[in-house]
Amino acid sequence: GAVVSQHPSWVICKSGTSVKIECRSLDFQATTMFWYRQFPKKSLMLMATSNEGSKATYEQGVEKDKFLINHASLTLSTLTVTSAHPEDSSFYICSAGGSGGSPLHFGNGTRLTVT
Amino acid sequence: DAKTTQPPSMDCAEGRAANLPCNHSTISGNEYVYWYRQIHSQGPQYIIHGLKNNETNEMASLIITEDRKSSTLILPHATLRDTAVYYCIVRADTGGFKTIFGAGTRLFVKA
Numbered sequence: 276g277a278v279v280s281q282h283p284s285w286v287i288c289k290s291g292t293s294v295k296i297e298c299r300s301l302d303f304q305a306t307t308m309f310w311y312r313q314f315p316k317k318s319l320m321l322m323a324t325s326n327e328g329s330k331a332t333y334e335q336g337v338e339k340d341k342f343l344i345n346h347a348s349l350t351l352s353t354l355t356v357t358s359a360h361p362e363d364s365s366f367y368i369c370s371a372g373g374s375g376g377s378p379l380h381f382g383n384g385t386r387l388t389v390t
Numbered sequence: 391d392a393k394t395t396q397p398p399s400m401d402c403a404e405g406r407a408a409n410l411p412c413n414h415s416t417i418s419g420n421e422y423v424y425w426y427r428q429i430h431s432q433g434p435q436y437i438i439h440g441l442k443n444n445e446t447n448e449m450a451s452l453i454i455t456e457d458r459k460s461s462t463l464i465l466p467h468a469t470l471r472d473t474a475v476y477y478c479i480v481r482a483d484t485g486g487f488k489t490i491f492g493a494g495t496r497l498f499v500k501a
Contacts (some may be wrong), residue, residue, distance in 0.1 A: 376483035
């Protein structure tokens with residue numbers, strides 16, 4: 276089946292620094308990828324839609340200048356958390372696929388801890 | 391907003407069938423029903439999906455009512471490893487393919 280790889284699986288950074296998370300579709304091309312965040316014991320919240328070769332579309336309430344998304348190729352999207360603060364600590368998950376009724380496939384997530 | 395309603399939690403005995411209901415009374419004609427599950431600290435795992443007909447694969451069966459307003463995911467012989475949060479999602483096959491998650495059902499499989 277389709278595989279989505281996410282890296283790193285966990286990261287600890289200091290407040291004020293930036294962190295980049297990569298999401299790759301390993302065996303298919305993805306013109307669209309999605310980024311979610313998840314707080315403990317909560318459901319996944321869609322942050323943004325990443326579009327290959329164009330600007331990402333952010334959900335209401337998500338700061339586009341804080342969560343920079345780049346989708347430079349058909350197999351790679353990156354999410355950069357800029358000037359991270361402790362409240363940005365969360366579980367970030369990417370997904371790809373879903374065209375024509377096919378299911379989305381998800382990465383295994385990145386646990387970000389900002390100290 | 392999520393377009394589905396699920397019970398917050400369910401219990402199931404190991405080896406028995408787990409039947410997880412989902413209400414999607416406002417589903418549109420071009421929207422599929424998808425089921426995913428999430429085991430703690432992992433990304434969601436795709437289980438099964440369908441449009442109108444019942445579906446079965448190696449993991450589960452999906453029963454969709456004739457009016458398509460509700461569905462049931464069936465895990466025929468639940469094991470302890472099936473303990474997870476199960477999400478029922480409806481999504482169109484055209485457009486942006488956004489997948490919005492509701493709260494899901496936390497299934498506890500007990501020995």
